[in-house]
Every structure is written in structure tokens, then in C-alpha cells.
Amino acid sequence: MSDEANDGKDKGMRKLYTTLLEIGPLLLFFVANGKWDIFVGTAVFMVATAIAVPCYRWLEGRWPVMPLVGGFFILVFGGLTIWLQDETFIKLKPTIVNCLFGVILGGGLLFGRPLLKPIFGAAFTLTNEGWSRLTLRWAAFFFVLAAVNEVVWRGFSTDTW
Structure with a gap:
């Protein structure tokens, strides 16, 4: 396989990974919320986001603006949800x-x-x-x-x- 073909494959895989990192935490929230309740779903969402954002940084070599802002709000509002049970x-x-x-x-x-x-x-x-x-x-x-x-x-x- 040529280097050009490998570069295309690597870019495609990297795009797949970044997409999974962006939507994965939300999907896990839906699954946990459906199986248990919103508080468990929120905790899962927070943990998955806290893992996904640094992984995105490692993969892309930059901090992703929208996931970073979204992650901040997930941690703040998720933390309030769990702490206050509201x-x-x-x-x-x-x-x-x-x-x-x-x-x-x-x-x-x-x-x-x-x-x-x-x-x-x-x-x-x-x-x-x-x-x-x-x-x-x-x-x-x-x-x-x-x-x-x-x-x-x-x-x-x-x-x-």
C-alpha cells in the first residue's frame, strides 16, 4: 500500500475516533439513563466526557473548542445535578x-x-x-x-x- 493510501486510511480512522469521542459520552448517557435513572446517566456522562476530551486532545494535538465548552458545562451542571439530586x-x-x-x-x-x-x-x-x-x-x-x-x-x- 502506498504512503498516500496509508495517510488516507489514517485520516479516516482518526476522523472515526474523533467522532466517537464527540458522540460517545452522549450515547453512554442515553444508555445509562434508560437502564437506570438520570442521576446514574449524568454520572456516566460526566466520566465519559472527562475521559473523551483529553483523548481528543491527544489524538488531534489540539483542544477541541466545542467539546471543551460542552464538557465544562456537563461537569458543572452534571455536578450540580448529582450533588443536589435535582x-x-x-x-x-x-x-x-x-x-x-x-x-x-x-x-x-x-x-x-x-x-x-x-x-x-x-x-x-x-x-x-x-x-x-x-x-x-x-x-x-x-x-x-x-x-x-x-x-x-x-x-x-x-x-x-
Whole structure:
């Protein structure tokens, strides 16, 4: 096999590992929450995140911004959930994180900086107007996710949430 083929295979495997590190803790949360309860699920989520973020750093050679921010909120709100035995905190976490990302992206646009360009610039070729539109749509998407989370956790049971 050529070095070029090996490089492609290595990049593909690295992408698979980083994807697993990003979604693995959430999947483990769903499994533990379904099998036991939200407090066990939250503890599993916290431990898995605390392991996944440094593994991502080791694998990619850089700290991942979104998993790092998300991990911080998981540890803070998860810790409050377990310590106070109040599931409200873990249910609020997606609302706060999604609003934060929406505000950051929207704020970047107010200052004329489509913040998705530095993140995805290597993957997509867009005009500055295209980057601004994409960033605006992502900001709106994060706000919609926050609103949906609010409706679901306030209006439905924990099992539904």
C-alpha cells in the first residue's frame, strides 16, 4: 500500500475516533439513563466526557473548542445535578450551551466576523456572504434547539426528555 493510501486510511480512522469521542459520552448517557435513572446517566456522562476530551486532545494535538465548552458545562451542571439530586440542572445544560453558541455566532456576525469560517474553512469553499449566511443559520439553529429543549423538559416527563 502506498504512503498516500496509508495517510488516507489514517485520516479516516482518526476522523472515526474523533467522532466517537464527540458522540460517545452522549450515547453512554442515553444508555445509562434508560437502564437506570438520570442521576446514574449524568454520572456516566460526566466520566465519559472527562475521559473523551483529553483523548481528543491527544489524538488531534489540539483542544477541541466545542467539546471543551460542552464538557465544562456537563461537569458543572452534571455536578450540580448529582450533588443536589435535582435533575433540573442537567436538563438546563442543553438550553444554556445552545444559547451560548447562538450568541457567540450571532455576536461574531454583529462584528462582521462569520465565526464558522475559521472552523470549517478547509472543508467548504464559500464567499464571505455565504459564510455569513451559514453562520446566521447555525446561530438560529442553536436558538431553536434551546427553545425545543425548554419546551420538552418543562412540558414532558424526564423519560420523554
